[in-house]
Amino acid sequence: MTHTDTDITPTDLTRTEIAGDDTAHQELCLLEAVNLALREEMARDESVVLLGEDIGTNGGVFRATDGLQDQFGRKRVMDTPLAEAMIAGLTIGMAAQGLKPIAEIQFMGFMFPALEQIICHGARIRHRTRGRLHCPMVIRMPFGGGIHAPEHHSESTEALLAHIPGLKVVIPSSPKRAYGLLLAAIRDPDPVIFLEPKRLYRLHSHTVELNGKPLPIGRCFTLKEGQDISLITWGACVEEALQAAEILAERNISVEVIDVASLSPLDTKTIGQSVEKTGRCLILHEACKRFGPGAEIAAFLAEQELLQLRAPIVRVSAPDGIMPLYRNEKVFLPDTLDIINGCEKLMRFE
Amino acid sequence: MQRLSSTETNTKGHHAPLSDALIETYKAMLRVRRFDQKCVALQRVGKIGTYPSCEGAEAIGTAIARAMKTDDVLVPYYRDQASQLVRGVTMLEQLRYWGGFEAGNNFQNCPEDFPSAIPIASQCPQACGVASAMKIRREKRACVCTLGDGATSKGDFAEALNVAGVWQLPVVFVINTNQWAISVPRYLQCRAEKLTDKGLAAGIEGCQVDATDVEAIFAACDKALNRARAGKGPGLIECVGLRLCDHTTADDASRYRGQLDELQHQRYDPLIQFEQRYPAIQEYKPNFERDIDSQIQQALRDYELTETDHPEALLGFLYERNSVSEDQLEQLTNKQIRLQQTEGAGGSHDSH
Numbered sequence: 001m002t003h004t005d006t007d008i009t010p011t012d013l014t015r016t017e018i019a020g021d022d023t024a025h026q027e028l029c030l031l032e033a034v035n036l037a038l039r040e041e042m043a044r045d046e047s048v049v050l051l052g053e054d055i056g057t058n059g060g061v062f063r064a065t066d067g068l069q070d071q072f073g074r075k076r077v078m079d080t081p082l083a084e085a086m087i088a089g090l091t092i093g094m095a096a097q098g099l100k101p102i103a104e105i106q107f108m109g110f111m112f113p114a115l116e117q118i119i120c121h122g123a124r125i126r127h128r129t130r131g132r133l134h135c136p137m138v139i140r141m142p143f144g145g146g147i148h149a150p151e152h153h154s155e156s157t158e159a160l161l162a163h164i165p166g167l168k169v170v171i172p173s174s175p176k177r178a179y180g181l182l183l184a185a186i187r188d189p190d191p192v193i194f195l196e197p198k199r200l201y202r203l204h205s206h207t208v209e210l211n212g213k214p215l216p217i218g219r220c221f222t223l224k225e226g227q228d229i230s231l232i233t234w235g236a237c238v239e240e241a242l243q244a245a246e247i248l249a250e251r252n253i254s255v256e257v258i259d260v261a262s263l264s265p266l267d268t269k270t271i272g273q274s275v276e277k278t279g280r281c282l283i284l285h286e287a288c289k290r291f292g293p294g295a296e297i298a299a300f301l302a303e304q305e306l307l308q309l310r311a312p313i314v315r316v317s318a319p320d321g322i323m324p325l326y327r328n329e330k331v332f333l334p335d336t337l338d339i340i341n342g343c344e345k346l347m348r349f350e
Numbered sequence: 351m352q353r354l355s356s357t358e359t360n361t362k363g364h365h366a367p368l369s370d371a372l373i374e375t376y377k378a379m380l381r382v383r384r385f386d387q388k389c390v391a392l393q394r395v396g397k398i399g400t401y402p403s404c405e406g407a408e409a410i411g412t413a414i415a416r417a418m419k420t421d422d423v424l425v426p427y428y429r430d431q432a433s434q435l436v437r438g439v440t441m442l443e444q445l446r447y448w449g450g451f452e453a454g455n456n457f458q459n460c461p462e463d464f465p466s467a468i469p470i471a472s473q474c475p476q477a478c479g480v481a482s483a484m485k486i487r488r489e490k491r492a493c494v495c496t497l498g499d500g501a502t503s504k505g506d507f508a509e510a511l512n513v514a515g516v517w518q519l520p521v522v523f524v525i526n527t528n529q530w531a532i533s534v535p536r537y538l539q540c541r542a543e544k545l546t547d548k549g550l551a552a553g554i555e556g557c558q559v560d561a562t563d564v565e566a567i568f569a570a571c572d573k574a575l576n577r578a579r580a581g582k583g584p585g586l587i588e589c590v591g592l593r594l595c596d597h598t599t600a601d602d603a604s605r606y607r608g609q610l611d612e613l614q615h616q617r618y619d620p621l622i623q624f625e626q627r628y629p630a631i632q633e634y635k636p637n638f639e640r641d642i643d644s645q646i647q648q649a650l651r652d653y654e655l656t657e658t659d660h661p662e663a664l665l666g667f668l669y670e671r672n673s674v675s676e677d678q679l680e681q682l683t684n685k686q687i688r689l690q691q692t693e694g695a696g697g698s699h700d701s702h
Contacts, residue, residue: 049486075486076486080513081512081513083505083512086475086509086510086512088475089474089475089506089509089510090475090478090482092475093475093478093479093481094480094483096462096464096480097480098483099483101479116472117472120469120472125464126668126670127452127667127668128465129456130452130453130663131456131667134670165668166669189669189670190669190670265673
């Protein structure tokens with residue numbers, strides 16, 4: 001893999017000016033970018049606190065919070081007892097009091113006890129109180145497969161969260177976007193679920209400009225422009241999407257790769273404009289197909305862009321089954337060839 | 351039914367002088383009682399939706415609210431109108447909430463208090479979050495979390511007690527043990543003799559009080575709150591009494607517990623208990639009733655004037671900045687007009 005992290009930002013978003021001498025650049029992997037964004041925000045804003053299982057002394061099982069307790073103390077980096085509902089409830093209570101708590105759920109597969117808190121309270125406290133109280137919290141969770149983790153450690157259930165009114169669901173797919181989107185999530189006045197694709201945690205290091213500037217939540221990132229197919233994806237799948245686009249380019253198929261980055265709110269404008277240009281759409285995700293996030297995007301295109309489509313939408317995803325144990329996960333997860341096949345099917349349609 | 355060993359501490363016809371504080375306390379309980387009765391009546395004629403009466407719990411909430419300071423925070427459950435009303439949530443706000451208007455939880459006088467939680471025990475971890483914020487900021491404030499005996503069976507309660515103990519949070523849990531979780535009696539909830547025993551596992555020493563003894567509850571809350579504010583850790587208070595009413599207006603308690611007899615009613619009615627202990631209060635009662643009823647009438651008049659929620663009120667409070675779909679807004683607006691035309695002006699109040 002040779003691609004670099006060259007984001008082509010949405011047209012209405014002006015690119016950051018060339019950095020002055022005082023702006024630091026660092027080679028960072030996605031995990032280090034998360035750590036750095038947390039560190040910067042904690043230094044900048046006293047009301048930012050971290051809580052979760054094993055995040056203090058141990059620095060998190062992936063080391064996302066490594067060194068933060070040493071720097072900011074036990075009052076601001078809290079090892080909690082092992083109870084996810086309680087962690088989410090604590091976070092909501094703190095947020096309603098004006099702190100900016102950032103909770104870590106150790107793996108997305110363990111979020112389910114926390115969902116009642118997140119859905120019945122975090123997502124609706126602003127609505128219930130007409131804005132008298134609100135919930136500026138971030139809940140971080142590593143998600144997705146591909147690292148040979150045990151059972152319950154590899155699922156992608158982001159659709160469950162994106163379905164809930166009142167939540168924002170943000171998914172970075174590069175060190176740069178992890179840094180910028182996490183800054184944005186922390187400064188956001190509403191509850192943000194921040195899903196970290198753990199397969200990408202240490203996969204690449206890129207030069208990240210540490211400019212302290214948040215990236216916009218609710219905007220897609222067009223990673224590669226193209227004319228024939230709009231390839232819509234997010235999270236770790238961005239990796240294979242870019243690989244497939246490169247191979248297809250050699251076959252004279254021009255693929256536009258869009259990183260959705262925020263499932264809620266969903267930037268339908270960028271997706272719609274891309275499909276108006278290409279007339280073909282492939283949606284790619286690790287989540288299983290049925291009622292997956294791709295269904296919402298496909299339904300949007302059917303409602304709003306039907307006459308622009310030159311071929312039926314193709315979804316490339318995990319099949320409708322339970323994420324297998326690690327030995328079989330490669331069979332389940334979409335790979336580059338699956339994407340190439342999907343794209344060629346799109347091009348063959350008359 | 352579980353009884354308190356010390357339930358007979360109320361001495362009838364005790365002629366202790368009535369302090370101003372006691373008179374005010376009684377009036378507060380009476381206000382809760384009469385408003386609560388009015389709400390049940392309003393549900394019966396379709397003016398508000400399903401309503402969970404708090405009959406029998408008036409002393410608990412009154413004592414809690416009187417022991418709390420203005421800048422303490424209440425994180426209540428749904429049968430705690432008493433704490434809310436005495437804290438300053440208005441009757442109008444209560445009527446609006448139970449009457450299905452979205453603005454009902456926008457408390458004007460209690461800016462930091464949480465709206466009452468409906469999913470059982472889910473408020474408990476949030477109270478710990480509120481208390482954590484207070485502790486992190488080194489504030490001398492405390493949080494009160496209220497719950498029923500059924501809620502003590504849930505993991506949320508255990509998880510909340512546990513972290514409150516570990517982190518020595520300024521939070522006080524007050525359990526209204528009214529013996530019934532809808533239809534399931536106390537003895538089917540938990541084998542432990544006292545629900546405060548659950549605190550022991552978290553390193554929290556609790557105390558039991560009689561749910562009809564407003565002075566005892568106040569003393570327990572006052573002590574626990576003072577401890578919490580002083581950084582001495584969490585408190586757990588179990589108020590043992592009896593639910594004198596159905597679970598909600600949609601429930602019929604006679605299906606599972608028969609009718610309460612007159613003696614039970616007297617024994618577990620906090621107002622009757624107070625009146626027996628302080629007969630001199632009768633002298634004040636007629637005036638209080640007149641005053642309270644005129645407050646209720648005024649709240650009702652204001653309630654009747656509440657305007658139907660605009661469709662934007664249904665979609666426009668999800669985020670600080672909302673991007674409400676124009677299509678969906680238009681659909682809602684048109685549908686609201688259509689429904690108002692078919693159901694008559696003012697719409698209807700559904701209840702189940």
